[in-house]
Amino acid sequence: xxNLVSPFWVSAVVVLAAGLAFTELAANEYYFTAAYxxxxxxxxxVAWNILGGFTGYVNFGSAGFFAAGxxxxxxxxxxxxxxxxxxxxxxxxxxxLIGLGVGYLTLRLRGVYFAIATLALAIVLETFVSNWTYVGxxxxxxxxxxxxxxxFSSYVHMLFMLMLILAVASVAISRKLNFSRLGxxxxxxxxxxxxxxxxxxxxxxxxxxSTTIMGAMMGVAGAPYPFFVTYVEPISAFNLFVAVNAIxxxxxxxxxxxxxxxxxxxxxxxxQEIIKVNISSEINILLVGIMLVLFISLAxxxxxxxxxxxxxKRSA
Amino acid sequence: MSVVLRVEGxxxxxxxxxxxxxxxLQVSARERLGLIGPNGSGKTTLINCISGALYNDTGRIVFxxxxxxxxxxxxxxxxGIARSFQIPKPFRSMTVLENLRIPLxxxxxxxxxxxxxxxxxxxxxxxxxxxDLANKNSGDLTQVDMRKLELxxxxxxxxxxxxxxxxxxxxxxxxxxxxxxxxLALNKTGVAVIMIEHIMxxxxxxxxxxxxxxxxxxxxxxxxxxxxxxxxxxRAYLGE
Amino acid sequence: xxxxxxxxxAIVAGLLLGGFYAAVALGxxxxxxxxxxxNIAHPALIIAxxxxxxxxxxxxxxxxxxxxxxxxxxxxxxxxxLYRVYYAAFERTGQESLSGLAFFFGIMFIIEVALILVYGxxxxxxxxxxxxxxxxxxxxGLPYRMLVPFAVAVTLTVAVYVYLARTFTGxxxxxxAQDRLALQLMGVDPIRIKQWAFxxxxxxxxxxxALLIMIGPVEPSVGRQYIGxxxxxxxxxxxxxxxxxxxxxxILGVIESVVATFYGPSWAPAVAFGVLLLxxxxxxxxxFGR
Numbered sequence: 001x002x003n004l005v006s007p008f009w010v011s012a013v014v015v016l017a018a019g020l021a022f023t024e025l026a027a028n029e030y031y032f033t034a035a036y037x038x039x040x041x042x043x044x045x046v047a048w049n050i051l052g053g054f055t056g057y058v059n060f061g062s063a064g065f066f067a068a069g070x071x072x073x074x075x076x077x078x079x080x081x082x083x084x085x086x087x088x089x090x091x092x093x094x095x096x097l098i099g100l101g102v103g104y105l106t107l108r109l110r111g112v113y114f115a116i117a118t119l120a121l122a123i124v125l126e127t128f129v130s131n132w133t134y135v136g137x138x139x140x141x142x143x144x145x146x147x148x149x150x151x152f153s154s155y156v157h158m159l160f161m162l163m164l165i166l167a168v169a170s171v172a173i174s175r176k177l178n179f180s181r182l183g184x185x186x187x188x189x190x191x192x193x194x195x196x197x198x199x200x201x202x203x204x205x206x207x208x209x210s211t212t213i214m215g216a217m218m219g220v221a222g223a224p225y226p227f228f229v230t231y232v233e234p235i236s237a238f239n240l241f242v243a244v245n246a247i248x249x250x251x252x253x254x255x256x257x258x259x260x261x262x263x264x265x266x267x268x269x270x271x272q273e274i275i276k277v278n279i280s281s282e283i284n285i286l287l288v289g290i291m292l293v294l295f296i297s298l299a300x301x302x303x304x305x306x307x308x309x310x311x312x313k314r315s316a
Numbered sequence: 317m318s319v320v321l322r323v324e325g326x327x328x329x330x331x332x333x334x335x336x337x338x339x340x341l342q343v344s345a346r347e348r349l350g351l352i353g354p355n356g357s358g359k360t361t362l363i364n365c366i367s368g369a370l371y372n373d374t375g376r377i378v379f380x381x382x383x384x385x386x387x388x389x390x391x392x393x394x395x396g397i398a399r400s401f402q403i404p405k406p407f408r409s410m411t412v413l414e415n416l417r418i419p420l421x422x423x424x425x426x427x428x429x430x431x432x433x434x435x436x437x438x439x440x441x442x443x444x445x446x447x448d449l450a451n452k453n454s455g456d457l458t459q460v461d462m463r464k465l466e467l468x469x470x471x472x473x474x475x476x477x478x479x480x481x482x483x484x485x486x487x488x489x490x491x492x493x494x495x496x497x498x499x500l501a502l503n504k505t506g507v508a509v510i511m512i513e514h515i516m517x518x519x520x521x522x523x524x525x526x527x528x529x530x531x532x533x534x535x536x537x538x539x540x541x542x543x544x545x546x547x548x549x550x551r552a553y554l555g556e
Numbered sequence: 557x558x559x560x561x562x563x564x565x566a567i568v569a570g571l572l573l574g575g576f577y578a579a580v581a582l583g584x585x586x587x588x589x590x591x592x593x594x595n596i597a598h599p600a601l602i603i604a605x606x607x608x609x610x611x612x613x614x615x616x617x618x619x620x621x622x623x624x625x626x627x628x629x630x631x632x633x634x635x636x637x638l639y640r641v642y643y644a645a646f647e648r649t650g651q652e653s654l655s656g657l658a659f660f661f662g663i664m665f666i667i668e669v670a671l672i673l674v675y676g677x678x679x680x681x682x683x684x685x686x687x688x689x690x691x692x693x694x695x696x697g698l699p700y701r702m703l704v705p706f707a708v709a710v711t712l713t714v715a716v717y718v719y720l721a722r723t724f725t726g727x728x729x730x731x732x733a734q735d736r737l738a739l740q741l742m743g744v745d746p747i748r749i750k751q752w753a754f755x756x757x758x759x760x761x762x763x764x765x766a767l768l769i770m771i772g773p774v775e776p777s778v779g780r781q782y783i784g785x786x787x788x789x790x791x792x793x794x795x796x797x798x799x800x801x802x803x804x805x806x807i808l809g810v811i812e813s814v815v816a817t818f819y820g821p822s823w824a825p826a827v828a829f830g831v832l833l834l835x836x837x838x839x840x841x842x843x844f845g846r
């Protein structure tokens with residue numbers, strides 16, 4: 001170990017401590033709701049980027065993976081009354097397995113088939129859930145918020161803190177991956193899959209690892225969602241907006257670096273909350289679409305990429 | 317000398333087109349083999365079958381006594397078969413040095429010193445003469461440097477057999493000599509080299525033995541001078 | 557006990573539906589199958605076509621089929637423009653696999669949200685005299701709201717098929733993905749051919765949209781259900797093949813109709829995905845591929 005305490009872990013501890021202080025100090029519940037949604041989007045963006053940014057395969061069905069996590073929670077909460085941490089683990093397992101399955105069926109072929117399959121997957125899962133009366137079917141399901149919220153003053157405060165921990169953990173995983181042997185293998189696949197295979201990279205296995213991690217992380221983001229909204233129906237859980245944000249945030253922030261989706265999510269997420277409150281939520285949604293198209297057409301390297309390029313120019 | 321790679325009765329068809337028809341080929345350890353033939357004669361198909369990018373229909377491929385006919389490319393790379401690509405395929409998001417980390421950390425992982433990957437990569441770059449460009453972005457290289465990077469990356473896989481696919485096409489005379497010298501140096505380190513090339517001067521200068529493909533069949537195999545003198549080769553390859 | 561009446565009606569309805577699906581997948585068979593451009597915004601453009609038909613029908617009482625034909629040239633220009641942007645930003649720089657896909661995803665999203673902003677999420681429909689009637693042949697009923705779209709879709713498919721097979725430009729389109737070099741040697745600019753073909757593909761969306769809103773009411777997010785369907789049909793049909801695509805569309809229509817009749821219509825959207833995954837797993841080259 002070169003640095004016993006790296007700047008990353010120092011900032012992680014600072015962020016968590018600040019979050020904890022926030023739950024003690026802030027009074028307005030709105031801030032927690034807004035922050036929860038931004039953190040949820042951040043985990044989704046970080047997850048999407050592991051496959052999209054690091055490995056170079058597009059997932060359009062993020063909403064499907066997210067909803068699979070949410071509905072796993074609903075089903076297991078109803079059936080067994082499991083505590084939230086176990087529901088999160090279950091959500092990760094289910095969505096991770098879905099990722100592995102779709103990946104196994106389509107990734108041996110061309111990459112675009114995977115993209116198309118993920119898009120259709122969201123529709124199929126939605127159809128399935130809409131017909132599954134146990135979890136409320138098309139009408140939706142109410143979830144009782146548990147009484148216990150530890151030492152926090154409300155359940156939403158606790159959920160916010162939980163989400164913050166999950167978000168820091170997913171960023172840490174993504175960062176670790178970015179600088180690991182596995183991460184370099186994924187980058188080789190993204191750059192040139194044939195050359196990677198000939199350099200000894202087991203491309204299919206690495207792609208499957210990548211889709212599984214992505215799916216599991218999205219399941220984690222979705223698992224606490226029912227307890228946050230207390231009423232879930234398929235149309236809101238499978239909202240296309242979830243999928244668009246998961247793509248737009250990394251694309252705007254920059255896909256090649258672990259920091260990209262974090263920057264994108266914080267920036268776009270905060271902007272969305274501001275617009276939602278001050279203007280309207282439809283305009284907000286439209287704006288994300290337009291930003292996505294503009295960024296990928298004009299600045300495909302994203303904000304982090306632009307900054308890196310600028311720094312390199314200055315040092316050269 | 318011991319045989320390191322043996323190809324037996326290899327055939328490959330694409331639809332109705334026969335690309336390879338029961339080709340036999342042997343490569344000894346440390347040997348320098350030139351593989352020539354007119355365009356469409358099956359050279360690229362043959363090396364694709366050897367590296368695993370394509371699976372042959374019939375016949376078998378044996379590497380150091382193990383049959384590898386159905387192994388995926390990455391496993392063959394790990395055993396010790398490396399190749400360079402005719403059209404360079406650098407990992408464009410990486411620097412030249414980082415490009416070499418991939419084969420060192422994957423193909424050669426069981427043979428590499430895990431804590432000294434950067435040193436090993438640097439060492440390979442010095443062998444090839446790319447050490448000054450180590451931190452340059454691989455997408456920004458010149459054509460000849462990209463060819464060198466292809467060879468460097470293949471070498472970083474610590475192969476026993478290296479397949480060089482037209483590493484010199486389109487290069488100037490001086491650059492061709494440079495690549496030949498690199499290949500000769502690689503061979504000295506104990507790597508058998510299969511050189512696929514159109515530039516006859518390079519083939520004659522480099523090869524200890526030359527094999528000729530024509531229309532998917534091997535029509536000659538022997539020492540360079542007698543192969544070139546073979547009337548069948550002259551008819552097929554050099555034109556009448 | 558499966559009733560013969562019910563089954564026969566389901567199959568006939570499925571064939572009619574499948575014919576309409578051919579119109580939905582036709583543009584994609586050109587753009588994805590032949591140009592290899594993964595335009596996932598195609599169904600959203602079909603919805604845009606449906607709203608065009610709705611607007612002109614409700615304002616001026618124009619027949620939706622007529623609107624589709626009139627709107628096609630406009631859609632052609634939109635498509636050609638879209639390809640220009642796609643080419644300049646992604647195809648030329650080799651970015652099509654990630655950024656290009658996300659680009660069309662963004663376009664799809666913008667169309668959908670823009671329609672919601674202007675027209676809301678209410679279902680819209682068109683009014684014409686003949687749409688409520690049914691042609692009865694024995695125990696099989698053929699509603700005109702299915703029969704007319706079927707006839708138009710088949711006509712359109714045949715027209716495109718003949719165009720691609722018989723004209724110089726059509727053959728150039730078929731060659732552009734396989735052999736760019738040969739085209740250049742013939743003095744044809746591959747980019748112009750692709751632009752033309754892309755425009756043609758999008759033009760069919762205008763007609764398909766008009767047919768869609770004749771069959772049933774439409775709201776902006778309906779397009780998403782057609783993504784899986786359209787791609788399933790093109791892949792099952794063997795990518796670029798128009799005749800293969802047509803047969804695949806009929807097959808999917810029949811399966812969906814039978815599933816909807818015997819298991820309930822809420823399961824129908826999942827059928828396409830099942831077909832798509834099965835095709836990719838078992839016969840990735842399509843039904844008629846080798």
